[in-house]
Amino acid sequence: MRxxxxxxxxxxxxxxxxxxxxTLWQGSFQILxxxxxxxxxxxxxxxxxxxxxGITPTHKILASANGIxxxxxxxxxxxxxxxxxxxxxxxxLYLEPKLDSNSFLNLLEKNGVYxxxxxxxxxxxxxxxxxxxxxxxLVLSTHTNRISPNYTKILQTDFAKEIIALEQFLSSxxxxxxxxxxxxxxxxxxxxxxxxPLGKPEYFLQKALKKNIYGEIQSDxxxxxxxxxxxxxxxxxxxxxxxxxxxxxxxxxxxDRSGRVDGRERYFLISNGQSFRFLDKIFFKKYKYISLxxxxxSSRIMMRSDEYFYNIxxxxxxxxxxxxxKKNLELPCTECNDCDAVxxxxxxxxxxxxxxxxxxxxxxxxxxxxDFYCPSGIDFRSKIKLxxxxxxxxxxxxxxxxx
Ligand code: SF4
Ligand code: SF4
Numbered sequence: 001m002r003x004x005x006x007x008x009x010x011x012x013x014x015x016x017x018x019x020x021x022x023t024l025w026q027g028s029f030q031i032l033x034x035x036x037x038x039x040x041x042x043x044x045x046x047x048x049x050x051x052x053x054g055i056t057p058t059h060k061i062l063a064s065a066n067g068i069x070x071x072x073x074x075x076x077x078x079x080x081x082x083x084x085x086x087x088x089x090x091x092x093l094y095l096e097p098k099l100d101s102n103s104f105l106n107l108l109e110k111n112g113v114y115x116x117x118x119x120x121x122x123x124x125x126x127x128x129x130x131x132x133x134x135x136x137x138l139v140l141s142t143h144t145n146r147i148s149p150n151y152t153k154i155l156q157t158d159f160a161k162e163i164i165a166l167e168q169f170l171s172s173x174x175x176x177x178x179x180x181x182x183x184x185x186x187x188x189x190x191x192x193x194x195x196x197p198l199g200k201p202e203y204f205l206q207k208a209l210k211k212n213i214y215g216e217i218q219s220d221x222x223x224x225x226x227x228x229x230x231x232x233x234x235x236x237x238x239x240x241x242x243x244x245x246x247x248x249x250x251x252x253x254x255x256d257r258s259g260r261v262d263g264r265e266r267y268f269l270i271s272n273g274q275s276f277r278f279l280d281k282i283f284f285k286k287y288k289y290i291s292l293x294x295x296x297x298s299s300r301i302m303m304r305s306d307e308y309f310y311n312i313x314x315x316x317x318x319x320x321x322x323x324x325x326k327k328n329l330e331l332p333c334t335e336c337n338d339c340d341a342v343x344x345x346x347x348x349x350x351x352x353x354x355x356x357x358x359x360x361x362x363x364x365x366x367x368x369x370x371d372f373y374c375p376s377g378i379d380f381r382s383k384i385k386l387x388x389x390x391x392x393x394x395x396x397x398x399x400x401x402x403x
Contacts, residue, residue: 029064029082029273030072030309037061037078044070050111050244053080058120059313060112064246064271079309082273092241101131101173104239111238112245114313117145117201117228118218123235130177130225137178138170139209142188142229143199146316148251149267151229155236156185162236169239182208183232197367201226203344214345215362247271248312252279254287255321272312279304279320287320294319294368301325331376339370339380352383361391 047063054061065084108124115121142152163183237243349370351359371380
């Protein structure tokens with residue numbers, strides 16, 4: 001066997017919503033602060049799971065467990081240290097919500113739920129914008145921005161009855177709004193084709209509803225609001241089980257000596273601030289290197305022996321590899337046309353190389369497929385990032401000159 005698999009009991013323990021025993025995770029947590037974080041209350045102090053440790057303009061930082069919370073600073077990095085002496089997750093007891101739209105938003109705020117489709121957006125702010133905009137529509141999808149895990153399967157397994165209740169609940173508290181749901185298997189026409197980049201909101205809306213709103217979603221022009229599968233999963237935990245946003249699924253991929261990716265889906269529900277030492281108990285030591293969130297050439301590469309603590313707001317995927325992921329050499333474009341062929345939105349990425357045609361910047365949903373498939377290893381991500389930054393500076397300048 002080339003790759004180790006977690007034992008069945010281990011997987012069960014960490015994938016199910018009602019945990020019996022979590023001794024493996026016990027210890028201390030380091031929850032990172034950023035420069036905008038305002039610490040709340042006195043430190044050190046005893047905290048309960050879900051208590052607020054700090055707030056930022058976009059989210060609340062909650063305690064991941066019962067224990068003693070302290071504030072620390074090391075190498076100019078501030079963090080909350082939490083020494084756990086209690087549970088990581090409350091018992092999952094189903095609660096029938098009796099809420100109006102305001103108390104619903106307050107509950108999401110109390111539980112610190114994020115919109116994982118639009119990172120850096122607190123879900124209560126996002127849904128409060130949906131409530132205010134006239135003629136707005138809310139789309140519920142099981143698809144996410146991530147390749148793994150498969151939230152279509154997770155939602156329909158973990159929360160089959162809750163997704164139906166959620167559709168009815170949202171329609172009842174937002175009676176003048178249109179709620180379009182693809183959560184139930186009978187309503188999800190993409191169930192059998194769980195494919196990246198269907199979780200990109202603009203792409204999903206184009207495919208599912210024929211709405212072409214590239215570049216508009218989340219702008220003040222948009223009347224479409226989108227909750228993807230991962231966000232819905234956390235929303236259901238907050239709404240029906242009063243569980244705070246302190247845990248998230250971390251997908252783990254392994255890359256072997258010859259650079260091949262083991263395609264098995266492997267993910268763990270882990271707590272904000274938890275040490276990555278748990279990997280030592282599951283994966284062979286030969287996977288010496290870790291990169292977070294991307295195979296991208298520019299992503300941060302760490303040694304497995306480095307101490308790292310999970311950041312729930314940033315870390316979704318982790319790649320373990322045997323060899324150091326070397327910087328790919330860019331070769332000249334052979335005009336094979338693969339980049340244009342794989343682009344799901346016909347943004348014409350090849351135009352970024354040759355300047356013979358126009359790159360459709362508004363259509364690009366930054367799915368990364370052109371970058372991944374280019375046989376010459378051309379760094380499309382950086383080129384697209386630069387093109388978008390240049391475009392946004394240009395837009396700002398023209399807004400100033402017209403003001
Ligand atoms: S995939 Fe790469 S090599 Fe092929 S046309 Fe696009 S940029 Fe050129
Ligand atoms: S240009 Fe590249 S990153 Fe943008 S949508 Fe097309 S394939 Fe995805």
